[in-house]
Amino acid sequence: MTTTVERVLADRRVRYVAVGGVSSAVYYALFTAIYLSTRHHLHYLAVPVLANLGCAIVTYPLQRRWVFQAKGPVLAGFLKFYVICLWALLFTYAGLPLLVELARVPVLVAQALLIVTAPLINYQLSRFWAFRR
Numbered sequence: 001m002t003t004t005v006e007r008v009l010a011d012r013r014v015r016y017v018a019v020g021g022v023s024s025a026v027y028y029a030l031f032t033a034i035y036l037s038t039r040h041h042l043h044y045l046a047v048p049v050l051a052n053l054g055c056a057i058v059t060y061p062l063q064r065r066w067v068f069q070a071k072g073p074v075l076a077g078f079l080k081f082y083v084i085c086l087w088a089l090l091f092t093y094a095g096l097p098l099l100v101e102l103a104r105v106p107v108l109v110a111q112a113l114l115i116v117t118a119p120l121i122n123y124q125l126s127r128f129w130a131f132r133r
Helices: 004-009 012-038 048-065 074-102 107-130
Strands: none
Touching: 004 012, 012 048, 012 107, 048 074, 048 107, 074 107
16 A cells, blocks of 8 residues: 555656755755855856756756656766756856846845746756656
């Protein structure tokens, strides 16, 4: 007999949202730490590159094993996964200057707003391309 928790966790969408929460937290923690420690020496648009790569390295194993239960070559899978991460980086590069420069939203608040929207698109790209069975 399966429990309610087991049934809920059997749904890939639920697992994706859980890992997406971890991914968002990791990315934002990296972004914040890098931004606060380098803001006087490094332009804020350099920070997403570092945070994006760090987040991809940390969260790829979770996406691969737990969410999509993918098989096959790890490096090739990571490269496909990172292409999707690069989409998120481009999304950040489009949105961050608009929010910071035009709307005058503080950098950390602007990045938090962008984090909320990217996973909705990333799930579809992951499901139908990077982790396609």
